[in-house]
Amino acid sequence: MSETVVRYFVGDRPAPALPDLDRGLAYGDGLFETVRAHRGRMHWWPGHWQRLQRGAAMLRMALPDEDRVLAEATQLLDGRDAVLKLIVTRGSGGRGYSPADASVPDWTLSSHALPSSPAGGLHLRWCDTRLALQPALAGIKHCNRLEQVLARGEWNDPAIHDGLLCSSEGDVVCATAANVFVLRDGAWLTPRVDRCGVAGVCRAWALQALPAREARLAVTDVEAADAVFLCNGVRGILPVARLGARTWQPHPQVVALQHRLAAEHPAFATEVS
């Protein structure tokens, strides 16, 4: 798709634009999902919707009707491969920060071109930006993303594909827009997301598929790993080839995981060379 189309809704009704005094704009008071669409169908939708439900429970906000969202997204996608982005905010109103009077969610749908994945694996850097520890917002995909914006703004070199972030306590958490897995002493590990970070839908798949376990990881755990990959629900499994001065050759376990993802989930078949 060459052009991005955005549609707006208030509760059950289409709207011409975002309503005045929307709390998503005012406070980042909302949630979002970025979904890989394959031939017009939203892949891993149950995982995305469940994360929205967890987020809505933590923020104590309402979600729109799931069937309505699916119907509108399907119409917007019109059979195409694309990235479908859904933003749901708490709606408009309330006096200042108080959420008490905002009960009808505003939501938007937009479709975007699928990103291409670099041949030969990702090149990463370490970000200086640290993620604050906030268990009340951890794991969910809320719209307070200034830390990710600051981190992604640290470099402009197009040869660097993403950056790894540590928490304010120094443990490795994630990339700016993906989860991270490392192979260490024969075991697959991924950082916990109970104090910061997002519980990705592809992360959930990889945790079961490898299998892997959650752990607190130090910078040295990543740099000494035998293999590293990133993953997210849009791009699937992304092998890491370089992190600063450290390089990795393609690892057979990561290649196998990519093929397994493509076999089980044909939406990702084009990602395997």
Added chain:
Amino acid sequence: MSETVVRYFVGDRPAPALPDLDRGLAYGDGLFETVRAHRGRMHWWPGHWQRLQRGAAMLRMALPDEDRVLAEATQLLDGRDAVLKLIVTRGSGGRGYSPADASVPDWTLSSHALPSSPAGGLHLRWCDTRLALQPALAGIKHCNRLEQVLARGEWNDPAIHDGLLCSSEGDVVCATAANVFVLRDGAWLTPRVDRCGVAGVCRAWALQALPAREARLAVTDVEAADAVFLCNGVRGILPVARLGARTWQPHPQVVALQHRLAAEHPAFATEVS
């Protein structure tokens, strides 16, 4: 004013609505100011604009032209007393979190009725929500305000006017929408805002006027204080009468400060009974 009016701008131009893909909505990637307007003039505007400039420098984003903002706000206010809210976002675009391609800020102006202040002082509570430590975003008034929304959502009792928040390390930081000052052993103290919290424009005035000094404050410092007040740029100096079970009588130093504010800044003259 009975109705809220919102105006939208993209860089130098008026716009009918918030542009599609605005990063304020997507990520809370923006800043805001809430200004007391007196007879159509924005009070403490230099302090508000300087905080915007500090925020823009920390987020590395552009601001609109100050004279243009002032002219549009003055027109919107039309000589009235009101609260003027300005939101400035990084603008639209960029690939994902990357801010590289967003260089023209989107901004909105809205005017709202002035809030009334309770006679007899504020009743406060302690919030359970903790503020995460994030020095890269501390002090500025950015649009990532989910912590404040969660904190303000902890109570619905209209007899409670605001809540005090502690950081994740347990030191007292602020109320959900105001700074806090305490009189302790004859000295006025207010929490530092170098790891979380907002550097309020009325806080800056009170720091000089009392004078007060910045400190790390424990919960017991507040509960054992001889006097407590909140302050912000819209409502001025707000004496605290109750915090949970603790009560305070009106303190002559707080009453004197209110009268001094009203004398030096007639915008606040109506707040003194």
